[in-house]
Amino acid sequence: MSFKKREGTIEKALTPEEQLLKIYEVRHMIGPIADKLPAICSEESIARYLRARNWNTKKAGKMLKETIKWRMEYKPEKIRWENIAPEAETGKIYRANYFDKCGRAILIMRPGFQNTNAVNGQIMYLVYCMENAILNLNSDQEQMVWLIDFQRWNSSSISLKVTRETAKVLQNHYPERLGLGILYNPPKIFESFWTMVKPFLEPKTYKKMKFVYSDNPQSQKIMEDLFHMDKLESAFGGKNSCGFDYQAYAQRMREDDKKMSSFIDSGCSPSVISELQQSDALASGHCSEVSDEGGCSSCDEAASSNLDVVDEKIQGKPLDSKDVANGNTTLPKEMQMSEPA
Incomplete structure (x- = not known):
């Protein structure tokens, strides 16, 4: 496994004036289409893409253009x-x-409550939940918390392909939306899966993930510092005994759907996509450039195919806790990627 020092590993400290200049530079790179997309091309939004690419305007502009194209399609x-x-x-x-x-x-x-097999449907639901969470962010917040519960989770819950697609969508199109991720009571066997997943994640992402255990006082202090315990569900050590109610949640979501205004005017999508396709920044090196956070877009199709094979192997032979203890959690050669520094 090769290691390479990357620009994204050192956080840049810029003055507010310097940040604003970089935001304007990216907006200039986007061109006139920025006026058609006021939400995603706002100063706050562009700043998130810049932070995700350590204030590198060229890489942030490329990332934002790819997100605009993705949202239009x-x-x-x-x-x-x-x-x-x-x-x-x-x-x-x-x-x-x-x-x-x-x-x-x-x-x-x-993840232990997975009820479908269609990757497209699972990703669509994840995207829906992200859009809904963003809709309901407080005005002074732009980030959210992921509280990941490992009830019923086992090796049959593992799908590297779904995990990789999930990471791809979240990291490429929802940068800097994650404030903190809590992995609550992961089983010992999860350690081997986490080892396989880490290469798919950007350093900023996996550094925001915290392992929390209900039988660890120090872990519980993390929960008490983060959440109002009277509101937190009892499954996470809180005092709220109400669990998930599908019918009540459906009603909440239908009400939120009424509030959801179009994030982008999809009526202008053909012209916007045409302008994006004519952009030099989007056209040059689209499939060959290596991200500053790790990973290579030109490898996506081959990697996805290999993921199917790895998933089949995992489903056919559950991960053994002995493998974890012995450190036998290395990815197959076809799946190995350069680990972010």
């Missing part, structure tokens, strides 16, 4: 409850009806 703001309702039945992902002590929205994730 995928139309995440148009997804409604009726499109994803079956995915939500088990409560595998849902937005809590309370905030953490910093006022951040909370997405509760229970």
Whole structure:
């Protein structure tokens, strides 16, 4: 496994004036289409892309353009409850009806409650939940907390392909939206899966993930510092005994759908995509450039194919805790990637 020092590993400290100049530089790179997309091309939004690329304007501009193209084609703001309702039945992902002590929205994730096999449907539901959480962010917050519960989680819950697609969507199109991720009571066997997942994650992302255990006083202090314990669900050590109620949640989401205004005017999408395709920044080196945070876009198709093979191996032979103890958690050669420095 090779190691390479990258620009993104050292956080730049810029004055507010320097930050603003870089925001204007990226906006200039986007060109006239920025006026058609006021939400995603706002100063706050561009700043998130710049922070994700350590204030490198060229890389942030490329990343933002790719997100604009993705949003125009995928139309995440148009997804409604009726499109994803079956995915939500088990409560595998849902937005809590309370905030953490910093006022951040909370997405509760229970990967052990997976109820479908279609990758596209799972990703669509994840995108819907992200859009809904962003809609419900407090005005002074732009980040959220992911509270990941490992009830019922086992080796059959593992899908590297879904995990990689999830990381790809979240890191490429929702930069700097994660404030903190809590991995609550992960089983010992999860350590081997985490070792395989880390190469898919940017350094900033996995550094925000915290392992928390209910039988560890220090871990519980983390929960008490982060959450209002009277609102936090009892499954996470809180005092709220109410669990996930599908019908009540469906009603909440339908109400939120009414509030959801179009994030981008999809009516102008053909012209916007045309302008993006003519952009030199988007056209040059689109598939060959290596990200400053690790990973190579030209490897995506081959890696996805290999992920299917690895998933089949995992599903056919559960991960052995002895492998964890012996450190036998290395990815197959075809799956190895340069680990972020």
